Amino acid sequence: MLKKITFLALAGIAVMSSQAQTDTTKQPAPAGDTVRIGNIIILKNGGTEPTDNDRNVTININPNRKKSSSKVTNWGIVDIGFNNFIDNTNYASAEAQEFAPRSSEDWFNLRNGKSVNVNIWIFTQRHNLIQHVVNLKYGVGIELYNFRFEEDIRFRKGPARIELDNEINYSKNKLAADYLTVPVMLDFNFTPNKEYNKSFGISAGVSGSYLYASRQKYKSGETGKEKTKGNIGLRDFKLAYVAEVQLGPVKLYGSYATESIYKKGLDHIPYSVGLRLSNW
Template structure:
């Protein structure tokens, strides 16, 4: 019996000693800072108060991109002009009774390049992923506003029909034709850096616009500011070829119509280039 008691006492002391030894096992503190993990381990008894620190960097994994992204209220600011292929010797131009601009030459319709502006306001644009966010479909809805600023004092007369004349009787301080469109663009987008917030890429496509407003605005010494609202024989619809170039934070755009904006008389095909203020 004594032997059993002695044996049990010895086992109990051994277990107690083991438990005390095990309770002194060092523990570590872990701190996460962004994509960095800091592990601090206390030193051993003989090493004094010093401790060891291990820093581990984890690669930041980009969150899954949405297949459809929306950009609200995009602004374009640029210049507009047109290619003038009008035959100014034709009866459609020169006929005194029915011609569009009797006596006109190409110089009548030359523009002040630096003051002929194109301003676009896109209510939204969406980008739909097609192939790995590299090939996308872009589309939207917005307003195109074009101001063609004339050098010469030409005047659009609308009664009984549209006919342009040269007005040398007064001094014009401002003379422009404005044409505004409600437009839907559709482009195929190639994004060469899909993982960047400010991508590098190119987009090409077409746009269709409906002429919702047009007017000639003049400012003269005699009459001050005047606006003449009419369609001036402008086409109600405009189809354009469009492109966009994304260079990181800088984005450029361009467009050119597929035909003259006038239904008859003048053969003037407009184009615009400028800077786009957009997130992508």
């Protein structure tokens, strides 16, 4: 009898010892596509949610998520605005009187609201530099400047010069200058996590332009419509400071040249401001 009791006691101690050695930290992995590492549970798409007693960090893995592109292209941007110029000419100088004899500042008064600037940008690209907050913007397009004069001035060729026509009264008198332009700007987007048409930002830089066409168009009762094309004294290249302001869907632009639109004689610095119609 004593031997039976001793045997049963030893068997009970052995069972209790084996249960104590069981690793209670190891638990079966939750159902579904999950991975448990200690108290951390990683849930992939479709995995089972952890219980309320679990203290965990959840990591969602979505292979279909699209990252923001580092380069975005915008096609067919249009600017509509007004242009004018700053007149720094010394009309008493020999050079000014040679190019425009007996001229004065009043010769070049513009008709208010009639001098229109239209720009057509073939494309513009925005390249991310720093966290989509600082970007590089560049593109290619054409700038169309139209200066409508109040006075009856006439552009001549061979050599290029400007005269005041005292014999004919013009009902329309316009100087047109068309440029092929490449702008380069730093763009600062202060709300990079919003859709671009709801964001706020500014851009600033420079543009280089080549004058590919220029002409004077005038109209009168005596002559009808006429044009003077070719070399009428305008500078072939234009360098300008350019800027853009974005206020949600509203985008404004500006351009200010670094030197006169004319090769010699007159110091007229052209500038333009207006509304930019683009996606960003």
